[in-house]
Amino acid sequence: MKIVDLPADDLQVVNIGLESFAQDLRDQGVVVVQLDWRPPAGGNARMAALLASLEDDDDDEAS
């Protein structure tokens, strides 16, 4: 189990969902990118599950 490295002062957030949260963060001086989110694969659960199984991992070493 790795000890969590708590984020330092400069919090930067990707907000996925309620837009009001992005605004509240910006009001505190936090840099926020608001995602234009919608259900993956147009809501097709089977495709979404397939996609999840094929996702990249940042920990994959580059060749």
Added chain:
Amino acid sequence: MSIKQANQEAIRRIEEGNAMWIDLRLACDVVPGMEDHTVLHAGPPVGWENMCGPMRGAVIGACMFEGWASTPEEAIALAASGKLRFDSSHHHRAIGPMSGIITPSMQVNVVRNERFGLDTFSTLYMGTGKVLRHGAYDETVMAKLRWMNHELAPLLKAALQHAGGIDIMALVAQAVQMGDEMHNRNKASNPLLITQLAPHLVAVGERAQVIEALKFIDNAGHFILNMVMAGCKSILDAASGIADSTIVTAIARNGYETGIRVSGTGDRWFTAPAPQIKGVFFPGYGPDDANPDMGDSAITETLGLGSLAMAGAPAVVQYVGGTPEFAIETTMNMFEITVAESKTLKMPNLNFRGTPLGIDIRKVVKTGITPVINTGISCKRAGVGQIGAGLTAVPIACFEKALEAFATARAV
């Protein structure tokens, strides 16, 4: 290998590739598998019974050019009889816009990806209006076809030899910074080609010949397209067949179906019914006259040109419809479905950001954003020609099928 690593390898190969236009040759001499009575066509495999009007028209014209038939009726009978061997150009290292018909006696451009020793082939671009690729086959078309193959081709061949080849992708990189997207807008690249060719044409040709050739190339407007398409294919083919890669290596349409190929699944096609094109029509024509999406020219989009590079070519909206803001938005959307940005094709007005490179089928399915294609609209009746231009997209079903096949293959 992880998918991420496989995709990085695909991008690496694409970036390393180049495309030199080196020769003009007879198709039967260089195109693999170009046997007698072979008719290669654009898009995924399709039989005569399902071919759309313009493609049938082009087949008719080709049969007459080959001497396999002396009238359209004979050509139709021949095609329907099963005596012709139809196949996708893509299966033979060949490529063509619209109906993309290639037959043994046609002269073809030879474009070489030197780094990977990969040659690809395309016919000479005939121009706009009533042309073979739109299914026209009247006497003016046939005469032009003969002139191009018997007069123009030898002259170009000699010029190319004199030049030692012309670097097509270097030209493309310049043109992209001059507002071209290389699929529907070649207003800079075509003249650049002429600039490069002209001294060599003059060196090898008779004055009158050369003038005729230069005028033809200029009037054609998109003469360079067929070399660019072959160049894109030679670069992408080199990145095909990398197991675990989800990068699209071809997008092609035959007017009946649209198909894609993915590096990790090699030569397999994933197809769906060809969509209609939304756009602007020449006077006198409308959506009811339109043929569904057709042609191998979406190979440009596959390599990050065409609509993917639209942000750098805002003037193209005058041709396909829309606004400059829409052009930028289109490219921004395409960044969402690609894995990299081109190191050589840059868009000045996006701060010289590279064009979106490497369409990833996972990203397409996840976001629902499908590659947009800028394209001409053919009349669905053979023989009329182009009736407009516009925008369409590759059906999501192609990518969903590809994703399933990829996942299955990977699980094995």
Added chain:
Amino acid sequence: MPLKTQVMVSFYQDSVILMRVAAQLRTLPDVREVAMFMGTPANHALLEQVGLATDTGRQAGPNDLIITVDANDDGVAADAIAAAKTQLLETRKAREESSEFRPRSLESALQAMPGASLVSLSIPGPYVKDEALSALRHNRHLFIFSDNVPVEDEVQIKREAQRRGLLCMGPDQGTAYLGGKGLGFANVVKRGRVGCVAASGTGLQAVVSRLDALGEGVSHAIGVGGRDLSEAVGGLMALQALDALAADRETQAIVLISKPPHPSVLARVIDKMATIAKPIVVCCIGAAPGAAAANRLVWVETLDQAADAVVALLAGRTWQAARFSDGKQLAAQWARLDKPEAFAGRQILGLYTGGTLAYETGHLLQQALGADHPHRILDLGDDEYTIGRPHPMIDPRVRTEMIVKAGGDAAVGVMLLDLVLGLGANENPAESLVSAVHEARRIAADNGGRIAFLASILGTAGDPQGLESQTAQLHEAGIHLFATNADAARCAAMLVKPQLQAAWMNRECP
């Protein structure tokens, strides 16, 4: 009149925007009901449940918007639908024109902002797992406001977070603070040296707000989600959070805030705490320390006591529980009550927007009045009250309706209320509360009855609503204000059971 439906294909909007537009349309004359939902399986079931499902609506997929109107005639319904579409398209257009870049995928968002440290999720529960795992794969921390996340998903996400040394704050977490910034519903508080681990939203808000008032600040407040301390999840994130705060240089004392954890989980948490050298206050509202409790831990019963105890510990003082949080203020309020004996034997109705505040009250009343008392303490943030309606901290409508209704309920003698300020909350919650109280009081008076309105305000001097003005509004409305929720609850208990007042106040207050 049959229901009228229109489906907007491939038109995704978040639930808060949809509910806001729907609420506006409901005010149109002759419009009885408006439902605006994405066509997800959960929403389809919901529409069936409330009788607003239609054949047209049933065609909609998860990415399609269903607009269904129940109106007195077809023309009115059609107009309402047209108005809805116009509003939504205008919202979308305004956003597009604002030239703010909105990526469509996490990958492109992270490309645009490679320094992103956290991904905040407030999307429908069934979609949380894939997005959360994606964020973790990109080595980013998570704040998950969403509820209705299946417990298996929560466990899978937290195990992955644990493996990578990342935070998963949630699911179903309303509040958190990282590096001085508030996430979700957050009061504006000082940065400081107290670290919090909270399986609670308003509970955390209450503690940090009181700390702020007492001059202490927050280093980080790690929300772990309401279900983290259950047997199924086993305190995965709470243990992770405790380690993080133990290692964090800014944090000099730690507070744990939750409802009573599963005993096995509590034991594990206590074991973990035994390894931490910093002073720790444990507030599990009602959970008893048990024999194996480490001696260094300070156990408190209520949220305000958690703040008081940590302040004392940091000052090197011993903390002792008092009967009341602020005996003086309570005595003053008691004195303002007109004939308090009239409330003996009456019913208490608690209408809470903050879940943990409701829980705290429930616990205190049980303690004071026995397990089978007749009083009702409602958490209006609970699922049953928020179907198709925003959380009461955002939209006070449901509570104001219930307050007015209670005015006509002869059994109700005492109403307990909370007023939660801070980021994310309603911009003037006092206003609607006050008008509802006036109305309820009038109705009660008409029936010859009386209701005592007791409240506490959860807020700080820095909150955007203006603590002073909110306080003044409640005062002017004759609402009895207490320093803490616990005191308000105690006062309510004393009103309905005078023996308590005799026992508690005569010992405590001058």
